[in-house]
Amino acid sequence: MLEQTILEHAKRMAPQESCGLVIIQDGTEIYIPCENQHIDPENHFSIAAEDYIQASQIGEVIAIVHSHPGGNPYLSTADRAHQLKTDLPWWLVCDEKIIKFECVPKLLGREFIHGSTDCYGLFRDAYHLAGCSLPDFDREDNWWRQGKELYLDNLAENGFKQVKRDIQPGDIILCCYASSRANHAAIYLGDQTILHHVPNQLSKREVYNERWQRMTHSIWRYRDWQPSAFMGICNDLAVDSI
Incomplete structure (x- = not known):
């Protein structure tokens, strides 16, 4: 009603x-x-x-x-x-x-808090602003050191498929950050730029340079992704410009 x-x-x-x-x-x-x-x-x-x-x-x-x-x-x-x-x-x-x-925190300049405003929290909130709903997985700090696979065990089950080439804005880049496991997610923004959140730093845009390319484990794309939805993310990133 x-x-x-x-x-x-x-x-x-x-x-x-x-x-x-x-x-x-x-x-x-x-x-x-x-x-x-x-x-x-x-x-x-x-x-x-x-x-x-x-x-x-x-x-x-x-x-x-x-x-x-x-x-x-x-x-x-x-x-x-x-x-x-x-x-x-x-x-x-x-x-x-x-x-x-939901009134999620602004995507840029977030303080890193594991389990909430961490790399998955940024990924999830950005997709929320693009109109895509993803679950909030329970995750202990250093889960990757306990033999767990937060990303690899859950992405396919939640509508993502791995892609081998032709990376597009909105794709998710999984990286092995100081680990042999895929323990970090970044969102590709286009123009060799990523949006991500690493420990002890504020969330930020960064060049997808050789260092991050070497750490890249795989690239994933949401099956129901509409390129226009990416503007929901871009509009948040532009908030400080108005």
Whole structure:
């Protein structure tokens, strides 16, 4: 019922972007449609502060909703920048579907914490922003020293296939980082650049140079990957530019 109400609101408002708030009241999720206050409502949205305050007086705001009529199924750079400010999930209506984006930390500049904001956490969150849902595997520190294979045991089961050539943006590069096992994942961004997170460093972009190429174990591609989805990752990386 909740999602149907959201979809119907988006359909009524097209070609303008619809917008609204999801609140929780007495354990029930309720959608509150809001007027799009933006000067360019076909390409952007803005919710009045008064609408937000009124909604929060009724219940706890748990998500912000808007639509991309005939647009892209991922957050724009402006969307992502504002999501980070709200620190809330954003639900996006596109192609008569609702895509729910958690407010994951910005991809660049993360502190390394094994088991959360580590190399797999970056990989998983980047794919989440591209609209691809991956499980959060339990992983002990130094699992690769205990004879385990976090990546090789799970990638194929979760929609990835190994590729031998023609690396593409969005592909996952598995590396043997100070180990004989594939214990590190990087996302290929194109132009010989990777996005990754190594211990004792902040997450960053880096040249896929000879050092990393020597450490490369294999390259993997998501079977359902759509090249356009890569923009969901790029838009996060561009947040600091606006």
